Amino acid sequence: MNFADSEIVASLLTKANHTIVTDIEAADYILINTCAIRDNAEQRIRKRLHELRALQQRHKQVRIGILGCMAERLQSQLMVEEENVSFVVGPDAYRRLPELLASVRTPGTKAAETELSTTETYADIEPVRLGSNGISAYISIMRGCQNYCAYCVVPYTRGRERSRDPETIVSEARNLFEQGYKEVTLLGQNVNSYRYASENGNVDFPELMHRVASISPLLRVRFATSHPKDLSDRLLEVMASHSNICKCIHLPVQSGSDRMLKLMNRHYDSAWYLDRIAAIRRYMPDCSITTDVIAGFCTETEEEHQMTLEMFRKVRYDYAYMFKFSMRPDTYAAKHLEDDIPEAEKTRRLEEIIALQGQIALENNRKEIGKTFEVLVEGESHRSKEQLFGRNSQNKVIVFDRHDAQPGQYIQVKVTDCTAATLKGEIVQP
Ligand code: SAH
Ligand code: SF4
DSSP, X not given: OHHHHHHHHHHHHHHTTOOOXXXXXXXXXXXXXXXXXXXXXXXXXXXXXXXXXXXXXXXXXXXXXXXXXXHHHHTTHHHHHSTTEEEEEOTTOGGGHHHHHHHTOSTTOOEEEOOOOSSOOOTTOOOOOTTOOSSEEEEEOEEXXXXXXXXXXXXXXXXXXXXXXXHHHHHHHHHHHHTTOOEEEEEOTTGGXXXXXXXXXXXXXXXXXXXXXXXXXXXXXEEEOOOGGGOOHHHHHHHHXXXXXXXXXXXXXXXXXXXXXXHTTOSOOHHHHHHHHHHHHHHOTTOEEEEEEEESOTTOOHHHHHHHHHHHHHHOOSEEEEEEOOOOTTSHHHHHOOOOSOHHHHHHHHHHHHHHHHHHHHHHHHTTTTOEEEEEEEEEOSSOTTEEEEEOTTOOEEEEEOTTOOTTOEEEEEEEEEOSSOEEEEEOOO
């Protein structure tokens, strides 16, 4: 999501006659788009700021700005803590960037703009694609979140949930397709609650997916993230009925324990979650399922941790983002709960989840050996120039000998081998 936001920022600044440079030594401004979701994300930014001091000594004209969630969370306090930062700009204030950049030219001047909005969606901004492969692009369809999960800082740093005008989403996707892009990923904190009311009627997420997928069968459509509480059968129906909607659902479970889920304010229990998994498998037996999980949330017992492992064994995810709980200021957890699981214990629980997931991913991948998939070729493999890589509909990376294939093409690849992370295969001639 930050990546997509940076593309909006690049667009706003390019329109204001700034240019993007690839060599940091040539920059007059360095803008760092930040995440605040866990403490280590913020620590990485502070480390980066420290490293930039030497460059600022060499180039006195450089101004450093912090964008995104860390800017929103800490506001002007961040410029006191980090002296080399000249401006902070929150996620809803990017339109003001040209003005702010001009205002910090005078040495010693500082500026902060962190007002959150209930309506800003940057709907009219055509993003400048940064570091793009010309094949896949992100499209932001909504902003903010008001689910207030007990551990999560997002509602405080990104404000109220709001959906973007569907016409602008469809036209952005159509433009990308006309420029040669083959895949779009629709982004939001909880895409299932996308809803836009206009004179032409209401558009919900399944309807939006239907409209984007109808642009062309050659345009793949992905989306992230879905909240389990709102995953409707209607969405699964729409997914199943369009071959170009990729068969991959990211459904963050967070915990396998009902007591934890309640304490986390997730609005579902393990039975509900498993019912949604069964529904996915009913509509799309070949759909890949991935997740997010938190180890060591406040008061989590060993037994509850075991329930998370049990959930992983039942669902058999293809991939998981796995985290240790990190207490975030302002959240419900920070105000009402105690971060009582010792760091070493959180690490042990996380490592157990990681080990189990590694084993499951490998077993899942082994079952793919012998199958043939349609693959969208993305580029050269990191290992060898003789090999290309791409993804199947399930979002699994497949590496294969290149022959005549080109990035951007759809080809058929038969899987011959795998690791836990990657499939290996060979091109099947049509
Ligand atoms: N909106 C998405 C998630 C966005 S944050 C959703 O609800 O599914 C991405 C992931 O970061 C979350 O799913 C959660 O697993 C993790 N996360 C969020 N806050 C965290 C915290 N305080 N400590 C550890 N992990 C956290
Ligand atoms: Fe955070 Fe929950 Fe919103 Fe996801 S749904 S962004 S975890 S508050």
